[in-house]
Amino acid sequence: MSEKEHVLFEKHIVNLFNDCEELYWKGVRYDEIKAFKPRTNGGNGECKTDIYVSLMASGHELESIKISAKLNNADFLGNKLSIDDAKNLFGSSWSSTLQRYTNSLSPMFLESEVLTKKTYRGVKDVYFLLGWKLEISNKNNRSLVVQLNLPKRDIVNKVYRGFGQPTNRLNAVDPEKNIIINSGIADYLLEGSRTDLTTVETVINKLESFLEYDPPPVYLIFTANNYRVIAKKADGPRTLAVSIDWQTNDEDTKLVPIIVFNNPLAKTGQNDVLPVLKSSLEKLNIDLEAITSETVDSFSIDWL
Structure with a gap:
């Protein structure tokens, strides 16, 4: 069975970051970049972060970008x-x-x-x-x-970002099974497709911070x-x-x-x-x- 489009989309974004030789994030240049899809610690569901980007210097992480990635036509949150x-x-x-x-x-x-x-x-x-x-x-x-009747801030934090999710989703693991604290809480929303997001620059420009996000119903x-x-x-x-x-x-x-x-x-x-x-x-x-x-x-x- 062929992979579903949302899986291919996530892999595409991960590959863009991993193939990137340098990245400017919040005014700082990084040339050590590692991206992956975090997994729940022990299985049982998925965390809200679909793509974790580690920005490093001398092998140590200085910053991270935690992305919830959605296709343009995605239905389910x-x-x-x-x-x-x-x-x-x-x-x-x-x-x-x-x-x-x-x-x-x-x-x-x-x-x-x-x-x-x-x-x-x-x-x-x-x-x-x-x-x-x-x-x-x-x-x-x-x-x-039926429309979910919750304050917008609760919708952002609980539905989109993942606050309150079980610990094994909150503290997800990298491909080497290392636990990363709060890696399952997404900080940015990315909506698009493989055809319109072809470079890291287009991805960065499309990111929406959840701190400023006004969710639809x-x-x-x-x-x-x-x-x-x-x-x-x-x-x-x-x-x-x-x-x-x-x-x-x-x-x-x-x-x-x-x-x-x-x-x-x-x-x-x-x-x-x-x-x-x-x-x-x-x-x-x-x-x-x-x-x-x-x-x-x-x-x-x-x-x-």
Whole structure:
């Protein structure tokens, strides 16, 4: 599989800095420059700094440039948020606050299709909806979207820069696994593409300091986490802001999907919801293993 464009974009910017023989930053000339993508210490997510540029003299770092890099058409500012992320955004009342957001969209959640047939990469499949993940976006072009009501300074610090993120993201590591304190907090925003940022000078000129940044509206969006029957795959162990409790009726003849709003980010689709779904299907004597790409069209979904 080819690399995604945002990965290529980040590598492109890193290479520009590493190929640079000299750089003037804040009036000072540097000729020892090392750039890399910082990684979380021990995995588990990504820090907000996409590109770390170390400006050195005699092998010692004197200054750094910590960049959050976004493609011009990028949508997401935060993916697959967890309880820790929600606590950072909303504080100790994160659960009730998040429920207020989801409750405001409850009619749309309740109208969602929970069992469908779709084609994914040319393969027909059956989709069981397990719930919805929580994401943050700078666009409101999704069906399940609500504006994030936080002060602009909180949006800059928590959504863009990474204040309050877990320690392993806050203090990220370089390619040699050395921990760099606060390397995961971004200081500058870079928006562009590989075609319009072709030199270090164009990158430097495009950097926006977060100390002066006026963020546009930011939105919470809720994206579906499905179980694809033929692919035998869910969207990993991602926490769900709204989950579905797949039960059966008293006669065990129908599936009864119950949308759960009052337990946000406590369950994952793969590890918690999917086993319940499979147990309910067993009560209905439905064998998912018998469904193939050839028989999917004849597979009945009239169980709700």
